[in-house]
Amino acid sequence: MLLVNLIYAQNPTWIKSHHVAYKTQFFQIKDAFNYGLVYNGVNLKGEYSFVLKSDRKTFSYDADLAFGVNFKKGVALAWHFKPIDIFYGWRINKNHLNPLILGPYFATNYNWQLYPYLQSGHMYWFSSIEIGPRIEYTTPIKSRLFRFTMTNSLAGWASRPLPGTETYFYSLKFSDFVSNPHSNMKFGSFDLFNHTILEIEMANTKGKRLSVAYEFEYFGYYNDPKLSYIAHSINLIWRVGKI
Amino acid sequence: MRNATTIFFLIIVLTGCMKDDPLNLSFESYAPKDIGDGHILSCPANEKIDSLLLFDIYNDANADDNLWSIRSLLVFRHGKLVAENYFKDQDDITSRHLIWSCTKQVLGALTGIAIEDGVITSIDDPISDYFTSELSGHDDKANISIQELITMKSGIGYSNDGTKGQTDKLLRQIPDNMVDYILSLPMETQPGSSFHYKDGDPHLLSAIIQKTTGKPTDVWADEVLFSRIGFRNYNWVRYKDGITHGGYGIETTPRELAKIALCVADSGRWNGDQIISPDWIIEMTTPKATETNYEYVMGYYWWIDTANSIYFMNGHGGQYAFVVPSKELVVVMTAIPNTQGDYQIEADQALEVVYRIMNISY
Numbered sequence: 001m002l003l004v005n006l007i008y009a010q011n012p013t014w015i016k017s018h019h020v021a022y023k024t025q026f027f028q029i030k031d032a033f034n035y036g037l038v039y040n041g042v043n044l045k046g047e048y049s050f051v052l053k054s055d056r057k058t059f060s061y062d063a064d065l066a067f068g069v070n071f072k073k074g075v076a077l078a079w080h081f082k083p084i085d086i087f088y089g090w091r092i093n094k095n096h097l098n099p100l101i102l103g104p105y106f107a108t109n110y111n112w113q114l115y116p117y118l119q120s121g122h123m124y125w126f127s128s129i130e131i132g133p134r135i136e137y138t139t140p141i142k143s144r145l146f147r148f149t150m151t152n153s154l155a156g157w158a159s160r161p162l163p164g165t166e167t168y169f170y171s172l173k174f175s176d177f178v179s180n181p182h183s184n185m186k187f188g189s190f191d192l193f194n195h196t197i198l199e200i201e202m203a204n205t206k207g208k209r210l211s212v213a214y215e216f217e218y219f220g221y222y223n224d225p226k227l228s229y230i231a232h233s234i235n236l237i238w239r240v241g242k243i
Numbered sequence: 244m245r246n247a248t249t250i251f252f253l254i255i256v257l258t259g260c261m262k263d264d265p266l267n268l269s270f271e272s273y274a275p276k277d278i279g280d281g282h283i284l285s286c287p288a289n290e291k292i293d294s295l296l297l298f299d300i301y302n303d304a305n306a307d308d309n310l311w312s313i314r315s316l317l318v319f320r321h322g323k324l325v326a327e328n329y330f331k332d333q334d335d336i337t338s339r340h341l342i343w344s345c346t347k348q349v350l351g352a353l354t355g356i357a358i359e360d361g362v363i364t365s366i367d368d369p370i371s372d373y374f375t376s377e378l379s380g381h382d383d384k385a386n387i388s389i390q391e392l393i394t395m396k397s398g399i400g401y402s403n404d405g406t407k408g409q410t411d412k413l414l415r416q417i418p419d420n421m422v423d424y425i426l427s428l429p430m431e432t433q434p435g436s437s438f439h440y441k442d443g444d445p446h447l448l449s450a451i452i453q454k455t456t457g458k459p460t461d462v463w464a465d466e467v468l469f470s471r472i473g474f475r476n477y478n479w480v481r482y483k484d485g486i487t488h489g490g491y492g493i494e495t496t497p498r499e500l501a502k503i504a505l506c507v508a509d510s511g512r513w514n515g516d517q518i519i520s521p522d523w524i525i526e527m528t529t530p531k532a533t534e535t536n537y538e539y540v541m542g543y544y545w546w547i548d549t550a551n552s553i554y555f556m557n558g559h560g561g562q563y564a565f566v567v568p569s570k571e572l573v574v575v576m577t578a579i580p581n582t583q584g585d586y587q588i589e590a591d592q593a594l595e596v597v598y599r600i601m602n603i604s605y
Contacts, residue, residue: 028261030261030263030264032264035264035266035579036263036264036265036266037263037264037266038261038262038263072263073311073586074583074584074585074586116583117582117583117584117585117586118579118581118582118583118586119581120405120581120582120583121405121414121581122581166340166341166494166580166581167341168341168414168480168488168491168492169414169415169416169480170414170415171415171416228261230261
């Protein structure tokens, strides 16, 4: 918030907006730890966004939380938490009616999975603290406004459980949900992980608060144990406050 | 809108198509390898097993979705290893994995040695002969006998539920003193009156052996049994209070697990040496708990398929060692160990494989 206030204070011409989004995701997780089985499931995700826009610059902050169930051999549970996603971008073309905005983002992502039928008592996770480029292009098509956004990690830290021997003893405490995704963090770039998000938003036209988006997300972890995560979602985005 | 929907589902079809990795390696041969662990190797034909049909059994086990979690299948006849396969990873030939409650059957065999060696005077002894200070405040447990512990008829209200019962606390090592915790549980039935499968009874039995021998049960077991049968590649874990687990706790390989079963199959002998009393082997594999609520009955921790005269070790997740005296067969099957419910190999599924092997053993 301090960062937001600093940016806002420097340039009062910024236009402030708040958005909340409800996302229904179809997702797949393939984890080498889980015998390479692909679990398919559904996530329900809520997201909050705060956006500051001026003619040439954009700043945004996002946070989201998701809960899901997925299935293969028995049911599994999944959580996702993104407490921070900060983006600062500059319009790089001259056409302010079709702005092309490019800039860096910084995000933290935490994903937890429990497979009670196959991995009784054991928590799996993948998490990342990442930076990379984000590009956003907005254009009117017929009577609607479309926004295309692409985000791709460039580098950062990623965490996965350590390959370990089987053990009779386990202890799953609430604090493990915090400590585990921060353990075994490795720094790397595309050799370690890749996180891609593509979004096509049919943006709110003048006077309308609701917009709809399709979002595709991919996360791949390339060290052992390998992991692939794919999610497709339909997002309903509601702009709150004054339009 | 229709076009948008079509595009959306097209994207899902094109990108949402991750495929499972193969759960098993391709099966090529069941020929056993000589790794110098003391097993005598042979081949099916020499031991009068139909080798082609045995190949089919391995192939079927590899392809059977009901046996998807199978990790190893080993066949011994006349005390010799004639076939083995490791379905997930060839390194499992020497890699230790959890055998869960097969540990109970090891403890059953050890109890015979304890009685033979005078560590336990009589199977009819009340536990108060061994637990003195431990029973302080738990007088209702004083008359439970060793016999009742080893047939799971102690009557102690111990639940084996891994999430809500006392085994959950055992697994997570919550009580500081597990023996005191078990003894402080209320009685649910009179000792000896009914069978109730649980980890609490073997844990108490292990604690009695440990107290009497003055050394951890696993250390004593190594002296009197494991070292004598070449059971070397193992670990037997202890509770945090130092008591060796009796209900589970051994990590070992399928080939090592087979050594326990082979010793039992040979009336307690190993390479001609009598390790366990033959009388104990008979008692241990004779039904003692017949109303088990399971398909099979129990002797001294050993499960018995009475209809087919098979006795076996049985651990959570699909860990088995079957002894078929009539055919001089021992079959070991292990599986991924932490599976629950329908996703583990049940005894009847594993026994179907054993029956097929019996039918091609002449």
